[in-house]
Amino acid sequence: MPTALITGITGQDGSYLADLLLSKGYRVVGLVRRSSTMVFGRLAHIQDEIELVQGDLHDQGSLVSIVERYRPDEVYNLAAQSFVPMSWNQPVLTGDATALGVARLLEAIRLVHPEAHFYQASSSEIFGKAREVPQNEETPFYPRTPYGVAKVFGHWITVNYREKHGTFACSGILYNHESPRRGLEFVTRKITHGAARIKLGLADELRLGNLESRRDWGFAGDYVRAMWLMLQHDEADDYVVCRGETHSVRDFCDAAFGHVGLDYGDYVVQDPRFYRPAEVDLLVGDPQRARDKLGWTPKVSFEELVQMMVERDLEILRSKGIP
Ligand code: NDP
Numbered sequence: 001m002p003t004a005l006i007t008g009i010t011g012q013d014g015s016y017l018a019d020l021l022l023s024k025g026y027r028v029v030g031l032v033r034r035s036s037t038m039v040f041g042r043l044a045h046i047q048d049e050i051e052l053v054q055g056d057l058h059d060q061g062s063l064v065s066i067v068e069r070y071r072p073d074e075v076y077n078l079a080a081q082s083f084v085p086m087s088w089n090q091p092v093l094t095g096d097a098t099a100l101g102v103a104r105l106l107e108a109i110r111l112v113h114p115e116a117h118f119y120q121a122s123s124s125e126i127f128g129k130a131r132e133v134p135q136n137e138e139t140p141f142y143p144r145t146p147y148g149v150a151k152v153f154g155h156w157i158t159v160n161y162r163e164k165h166g167t168f169a170c171s172g173i174l175y176n177h178e179s180p181r182r183g184l185e186f187v188t189r190k191i192t193h194g195a196a197r198i199k200l201g202l203a204d205e206l207r208l209g210n211l212e213s214r215r216d217w218g219f220a221g222d223y224v225r226a227m228w229l230m231l232q233h234d235e236a237d238d239y240v241v242c243r244g245e246t247h248s249v250r251d252f253c254d255a256a257f258g259h260v261g262l263d264y265g266d267y268v269v270q271d272p273r274f275y276r277p278a279e280v281d282l283l284v285g286d287p288q289r290a291r292d293k294l295g296w297t298p299k300v301s302f303e304e305l306v307q308m309m310v311e312r313d314l315e316i317l318r319s320k321g322i323p
């Protein structure tokens, strides 16, 4: 039975990846950081099938001892301070976890278990002020946020360990991916949760920022499959993972409210509080390498994604006794 170590297992992607690896017969170990309220909502359905161990990307010693103790065949580094607006408020913390955390984990692998295959959760935010459209693995980086800057470090240190130390290390440059398990602060889930609340009479408006902003949105369940495929290939490489098509925040609102029979124009209010100081340019990727080398293709369409998220939010709210 192969062993996988997942950092960020309590997050959206961590929970989908744990589902996938369990279905493939892995022993799944998740690194979690200590908090005063240990609530692992996204893992409730598999809590008896996974092992959780305490550690933190800020703490080198904890990473070394976890890698030493479990000697994982595969390490997926999904942990990060992952919310872009917060990276302007806490750029130093973002750099320490999202950038230096990658180096700490790679060091732990190099020192105690260099055979492990390593996956780094890189991001389309590294393209930022995009040099070309669509972006591929050769497109130069131009990050526009402290989060993007930190992810550039994470990407290059991964490449560096592969080239210098021979680590089997892959960087997945993933575009935005969403699901019913997405954090409520991200725009897609904010919209589907907002539309569900309005439909059930629990709210009468939804305040958003820039409605013209566009993203290449996919389904998280599809994207974790690409992560796994990268570590099964016989050579380590970097891959752009995306659908290759964009939609605006306005399109997303239209689809989500439309699904519950409402017109978003009657409820969505644009609020300057949610505008960003610097927006990225048109981020749309070219997933050809992932398609050709890994045989990866996304299965869930934009419309199916929006519907799945709205339906689940309605279900969650109703299960709390709300009509
Ligand atoms: P989430 O924000 O849902 O999850 C982040 C995870 O990181 C949580 O489990 C969190 O733990 C953990 N974490 C944060 N800081 C630390 C730390 N110092 N030590 C240990 N664990 C920590 O992110 P997603 O699941 O959406 O994304 C997974 C990864 O993919 C992230 O690295 C993200 O930046 C990247 N990515 C995501 C994209 C997306 O669209 N979702 C697109 C491209 C890249 P806790 O529960 O304790 O907060």
Ligand code: GDP
Binding pocket: 084, 085, 176, 185, 186, 187, 188, 190, 207, 208, 209, 210, 211, 213, 214, 215, 249, 274, 275, 276, 279
């Ligand atoms: P990101 O791509 O990782 O920053 O993902 P987000 O879901 O946070 O944001 C995607 C886009 O939606 C960005 O261009 C935001 O400017 C835009 N957006 C518009 N309104 C909102 C909002 O109310 N919240 C968030 N998070 N983003 C918004």
